Amino acid sequence: MRILVTNDDGIEAGGIAELAAIAADTGWDVVVAAPSGERSGSAAALSAVESDAGVLTDPVEFSAAPGAAAFGVHASPALISVLASAGTFGPPPDLMISGINHGPNTGTAVLHSGTVGAAFTAAIRGVPAIAFSFAPPAPDTWKTAVIVARHVLHWATQKAASGQLSPVVLNVNIPDVPAEELRGLRSAHLAMFGAAQAQVTTPDATETVTMSQTAAEPDPTSDAALLAAGWATVTPVMAPCEIAADLPGLTGSLTGGRTDSVPILSGD
Secondary structure, three states, rough: EEEEEEOOOOOOHHHHHHHHHHHHOOOEEEEEEEEEEEOOOOOOOOOOOEEEEEEOOOOOOOOOOOOOOOEEEEEOOOHHHHHOOOOOOOOOOOOEEEEEEEEEOOOHHHHOOHHHHHHHHHHOOOOOOOOOEEEEEOOHHHHHHHHHHHHHHHHHHHHHHOOOOOOOEEEEEEEOOOOHHHHOOEOOOOOOOOOOEEEEEOOEEEEEEEOOOOOOOOOOOOOHHHHHOOEEEEEEEOOOEEEEEEEOOOOOOOOOOOOOEEEOOOOO
């Protein structure tokens, strides 16, 4: 069984080192492939820098997971997911994990997250995925993030190994509290907006900022509210897919065009 570890903060970020070390402890084969630089807020964008050999990729030393192949990829996290599922970094993964993101990814704002976007892209291609985010990370509370990530990954690898993990995304958020103050892990629904990271470019520099809900207080059972109350949260989310819907009067033959020879739309 194989795990792909990626993120949107870049191959040198502290969070991916922590997550890769946890992955290595599972005994699964681990490959690390992450953007060569910051790609926060990239959602599921497919972008890359090409060389004569294809997408520009640099093998890197990755001491956090000794023995794991590791690559800095000049591409967005979602494109890395696509490349991994196509066998670019070796055999396709059985599980993809993304993070640990430096900042929260809660609510419907996960649509904009590169961390979650990579996971969505993996799930669309049939690979179960977990997105981990830590809100906001502080050096003295990384132990909390490790405890939660280790617990979730242990559960997921057991399920995946027995074929019981479906290709959905588990969005996990971890509070910035000391380990002894962590209240536990709870299932939560998405807040109306929540929070996600974005890159903002000024004339002087590019900075990563957190976009967050500033209006009414979130529902107390939402991921954003529970996170603020000291809980780690997990929310199963589905990648974009079609839904059953009646569209009376919309589909069928169209008039005014050359529908006699080339049908534009057709329906039942």
